[in-house]
Amino acid sequence: MTDRDEIEALRQAKEELVERFGDRPWFRGAGIAPSESGLVLRVNVDPDVEVDDAVPVPERLRGFPVEVIHIKGYAPRQEEETARRQLSAAAEVEEESTDDPLE
Numbered sequence: 001m002t003d004r005d006e007i008e009a010l011r012q013a014k015e016e017l018v019e020r021f022g023d024r025p026w027f028r029g030a031g032i033a034p035s036e037s038g039l040v041l042r043v044n045v046d047p048d049v050e051v052d053d054a055v056p057v058p059e060r061l062r063g064f065p066v067e068v069i070h071i072k073g074y075a076p077r078q079e080e081e082t083a084r085r086q087l088s089a090a091a092e093v094e095e096e097s098t099d100d101p102l103e
Helices: 001-020 077-095
Strands: 029-035 036-047 064-070
Touching: 001 029, 001 036, 001 064, 029 064
Parallel strands: 036 064
Antiparallel strands: 029 036
């Protein structure tokens, strides 16, 4: 397997992790990371949320090791999008309030 093939296989495995666990409340993301033994898959898990044991995170996926990292990370995308819309709306209100009333 060439380096390019390995990277592509890792990307596909990462996407599989996102598909499997992306809707879980404890899931904070997946990635590819270097380790002493080469590249590994990494699953970020919120330390404040219990991991659902019904579908455990595999130790290996498609032949690649999987590391579980407990990290607070960012809020789920849904909350980020809501915050982004609120900031955008606030900016529009601010822009309207600073318009010259004589124009």
